[in-house]
Amino acid sequence: MLVTYCLAIGPAFFFFADDMILGLKVALLVSICLTTISFTMVACSDPGVVFQDLEVANDLHGDIETGIICAQCEVRRPLNASHCSDCGVCVRELDHHCPWTGKCVGERTIKWFYVFLTFISLHCMLIGAVCLVTFVAR
Known part of the structure; x- marks a missing residue:
């Protein structure tokens, strides 16, 4: 960063001259x-990381029982979430992993x-x- x-x-800052x-x-x-x-x-x-603890996930993001199990991180994720291979987590409405911020850009x-x-x-x-x-x- x-x-x-x-x-x-x-x-x-190069342009802060006196004149x-x-x-x-x-x-x-x-x-x-x-x-x-x-x-x-x-x-x-937080870009909208899907938590592994289902109770925390349900409290924060609503019911995710209709989701699927991620093959990479083995967490139940909602249908609108995708796995980020750079971060190693599932993120809701993942847009991309930004190299300038070093984080995912997602729902939040x-x-x-x-x-x-x-x-x-x-x-x-x-x-x-x-x-x-x-x-x-x-």
């Missing part, structure tokens, strides 16, 4: 904060993942705009 933080956030417009500094700080928060929510939240993290994609895209566009303004001004 540290590498991802450095790659996503690090380049912005930079205050509005751009504020926009960069807001962008850094929003990108960091959304990435942290994706990377540190997909919304934060889309928020992160939006903010990182806006952050990159803002960095591009700051580059353009900086080089045109010189």
Whole structure:
């Protein structure tokens, strides 16, 4: 995760020069904060792992008696869950295993993942705009 933080956030700090417009500094700080928060929510939240203890699973996710037994981890999982071979667990509504977060993106993290994609895209566009303004001004 540290590498991802450095790659996503690090380049912005090169543009905090004394002669930079205050509005751009504020926009960069807001962008850094929003990108960091959304990435942290994706990377540190439970993606919807299916628990092996059926009582815990039923309490948290409702009835899973209609599910199937996973051949890899031997846990009863609901029909909308898939096994992640990278993590070694079944995840509800598994979208993919994200190499940037080192975790699965599933039922509980997909919304934060889309928020992160939006903010990182806006952050990159803002960095591009700051580059353009900086080089045109010189």
